[in-house]
Amino acid sequence: MASDKPQTGGSLLFNVLQQHGVQHVFGYPGGAIMPIYDALYDSDVNHYLCRHEQGAAFSAVGYARASGDVGVCLATSGPGATNLITGLADALADSIPVVAITGQVPTSAMGSDAFQEIDIFGLSLACTKHSFQVTDINDLEKVLHKAFAIALEGRQGPVLVDIPKDIQLAQVPTDSEHFSPLKNKVKLPPADVVAAKALLTAAKQPILYVGGGVGMANAVDELREFARATGLPSVSTLKGLGALDPNCDNYLGMLGMHGTKASNLAVQECDLLVVVGARFDDRVTGKLDEFAPNAKVIHFDIDTAEINKRRNADAAILGDLKINLPDLAAELTIGDWQAKCQQMKADCAWDYNHPGDTIFAPAVLNEISNKMPENTCVTTDVGQHQMWAAQHMAFNDPSNFLTSGGMGTMGFGLPAAIGAQISRPHDCVIAVTGDGSFMMNVQELSTIKRFQVPVKIVLIDNAKLGMVRQWQDLFFDGRLSETDLSDNPDFIMLATAFDIKAKQITKKSEVTAAIEEMLDHNGPYLLQLKIDALDNVWPLVPPNTANDKMMEST
Amino acid sequence: MNHYQLTIKADDKQVVLERILQVTRYRGFLISGIEAKVNTGTNIGTIVLFVRSERSITLLVDQINKLIDIKEVHVDKSETA
Numbered sequence: 259m260a261s262d263k264p265q266t267g268g269s270l271l272f273n274v275l276q277q278h279g280v281q282h283v284f285g286y287p288g289g290a291i292m293p294i295y296d297a298l299y300d301s302d303v304n305h306y307l308c309r310h311e312q313g314a315a316f317s318a319v320g321y322a323r324a325s326g327d328v329g330v331c332l333a334t335s336g337p338g339a340t341n342l343i344t345g346l347a348d349a350l351a352d353s354i355p356v357v358a359i360t361g362q363v364p365t366s367a368m369g370s371d372a373f374q375e376i377d378i379f380g381l382s383l384a385c386t387k388h389s390f391q392v393t394d395i396n397d398l399e400k401v402l403h404k405a406f407a408i409a410l411e412g413r414q415g416p417v418l419v420d421i422p423k424d425i426q427l428a429q430v431p432t433d434s435e436h437f438s439p440l441k442n443k444v445k446l447p448p449a450d451v452v453a454a455k456a457l458l459t460a461a462k463q464p465i466l467y468v469g470g471g472v473g474m475a476n477a478v479d480e481l482r483e484f485a486r487a488t489g490l491p492s493v494s495t496l497k498g499l500g501a502l503d504p505n506c507d508n509y510l511g512m513l514g515m516h517g518t519k520a521s522n523l524a525v526q527e528c529d530l531l532v533v534v535g536a537r538f539d540d541r542v543t544g545k546l547d548e549f550a551p552n553a554k555v556i557h558f559d560i561d562t563a564e565i566n567k568r569r570n571a572d573a574a575i576l577g578d579l580k581i582n583l584p585d586l587a588a589e590l591t592i593g594d595w596q597a598k599c600q601q602m603k604a605d606c607a608w609d610y611n612h613p614g615d616t617i618f619a620p621a622v623l624n625e626i627s628n629k630m631p632e633n634t635c636v637t638t639d640v641g642q643h644q645m646w647a648a649q650h651m652a653f654n655d656p657s658n659f660l661t662s663g664g665m666g667t668m669g670f671g672l673p674a675a676i677g678a679q680i681s682r683p684h685d686c687v688i689a690v691t692g693d694g695s696f697m698m699n700v701q702e703l704s705t706i707k708r709f710q711v712p713v714k715i716v717l718i719d720n721a722k723l724g725m726v727r728q729w730q731d732l733f734f735d736g737r738l739s740e741t742d743l744s745d746n747p748d749f750i751m752l753a754t755a756f757d758i759k760a761k762q763i764t765k766k767s768e769v770t771a772a773i774e775e776m777l778d779h780n781g782p783y784l785l786q787l788k789i790d791a792l793d794n795v796w797p798l799v800p801p802n803t804a805n806d807k808m809m810e811s812t
Numbered sequence: 813m814n815h816y817q818l819t820i821k822a823d824d825k826q827v828v829l830e831r832i833l834q835v836t837r838y839r840g841f842l843i844s845g846i847e848a849k850v851n852t853g854t855n856i857g858t859i860v861l862f863v864r865s866e867r868s869i870t871l872l873v874d875q876i877n878k879l880i881d882i883k884e885v886h887v888d889k890s891e892t893a
């Protein structure tokens with residue numbers, strides 16, 4: 259090893275991070291990671307001190323999703339490490355490339371119930387794509403490189419590297435031993451393009467069903483070209499939003515539990531589903547046996563394990579979408595079906611007319627969507643406001659809509675927005691949050707204050723855990739158990755305490771000016787919208803019900 | 813109930829057995845027996861797994877195959893009811 263190589267495990271870490279182009283990391287220090295923080299002191303890597311390790315993990319997720327690069331977070335052993343877990347689970351469920359570094363008690367103390375010792379390596383098995391515990395300084399460099407490679411290759415995901423304190427302090431040897439190189443042992447079967455093409459050209463009522471895999475594969479252009487060439491009527495999952503051109507006539511919107519009526523009806527009626535980077539999630543399919551009951555399936559994915567997992571594929575095309583999608587493109591004669599879908603879309607268009615003075619969240623979100631600068635990145639929390647954002651805002655790329663899909667984690671929105679803003683300092687970033695979710699990582703307002711992160715926070719305040727309240731009203735006889743938040747704090751005073759400009763509005767007539775003021779403001783801003791506590795998200799497919807049996811009102 | 817026997821070859825890491833057991837349980841397969849030769853110093857561990865489930869074995873094979881340390885999974889026997 260050359261003489262300018264770092265001397266300790268801790269400084270080696272930052273050296274490797276820089277080799278992978280990492281400029282920004284999110285973290286929180288503590289005893290067992292002190293040598294790494296000591297090395298950080300001399301490093302050029304920017305560290306963002308979050309105020310809870312969960313915030314650091316979600317900022318890393320937001321950073322990764324907004325930029326396409328690996329997000330990195332750091333935490334100490336014990337409680338620091340366990341605080342990362344929700345963020346890692348979220349990244350696993352949504353296939354987000356994150357590398358988490360945890361400090362561990364020294365190897366000599368491991369297994370002795372030492373102070374702040376927890377078996378984070380064991381805990382990581384169920385919530386990471388892969389994990390390492392480094393017990394030999396000779397392995398550290400290779401492990402760190404492998405962590406980045408694994409996070410990014412194939413189906414992306416989070417990787418944890420647990421580094422005991424003595425390894426962080428150890429001298430890096432001059433010639434480190436080589437790690438067995440990663441071999442991809444699963445040979446992807448040859449793509450079934452001929453069979454798929456036969457299915458596609460024979461179909462009379464085909465639908466393109468697009469998921470988050472398109473953005474992850476960086477295949478938005480290929481997808482849009484495929485959609486244009488085939489003219490397929492198309493629908494998107496929550497995570498797929500932004501992949502298809504939202505202004506295309508053949509695009510019917512989101513499908514599933516809170517999908518558009520046109521999408522769900524078209525999917526139920528179709529005779530072929532061309533599934534691209536999606537996985538038949540239960541929030542998408544409703545009652546699985548009755549999902550698209552007459553459809554054959556062509557399934558594109560990078561992950562073999564998704565094929566035939568919840569729905570059998572008549573043709574499977576495994577591998578890189580960028581390469582595989584163009585192979586299936588064909589001109590189709592489906593004019594009648596296109597016309598029918600477009601008519602359904604027109605018949606079921608959103609109606610923003612709303613009686614009275616009270617603010618109507620769908621209309622506000624739609625207005626923000628129309629007014630926000632191009633390439634704005636929107637994050638959401640979880641609940642009604644999330645579904646309204648998905649339904650009523652339009653995105654031109656999946657990296658511009660960051661929402662916790664697979665895990666549905668409240669507390670995601672604010673720290674994810676911070677990470678997104680740091681990765682894209684010149685783009686507008688808006689966090690759409692709810693009064694319940696906002697409080698789950700509210701401490702991150704401190705991170706915003708310290709770094710003057712100019713995130714715009716749109717707080718949809720119904721003084722309720724609204725989505726749960728909606729289900730209690732609809733499916734639990736209106737027994738409103740523990741969903742009232744009428745004693746919320748004064749959110750304006752709260753934001754002001756962190757030097758964040760804030761405004762509350764309660765009437766429709768105030769909406770336009772407030773949106774403009776927020777978007778024109780240079781720094782961080784919180785806009786609190788008071789809405790009716792009883793507003794519901796429609797349509798709604800009740801759980802375990804076929805998607806054409808959606809409820810549209812009470 | 814279906815009964816299956818799998819032979820798994822893996823990079824011989826300390827944690828590999830735990831990973832296989834975790835995935836097997838989580839994906840809905842009951843372990844009836846296991847024969848494992850790991851940490852032998854040869855870099856390759858061999859695990860023979862006897863499992864039963866209502867589910868198709870490909871669901872488990874695909875998930876075990878995704879584990880980074882796994883080199884090969886082979887279904888030796890499958891008795892489907």
Ligand SMILES: Cc1ncc(C[n+]2csc(CCOP(=O)(O)OP(=O)(O)O)c2C)c(N)n1
Binds near residue numbers: 723724
């Ligand atoms: C960490 C976590 N805990 C609990 C839930 C269950 N949950 C889903 S939506 C919701 C209510 C969210 O309330 P709020 O953020 O105010 O959004 P609203 O539905 O009112 O728009 C709850 C409690 C969750 N998704 N995540």
Ligand SMILES: [Mg+2]
Binds near residue numbers: 692693719724
């Ligand atoms: Mg709420």
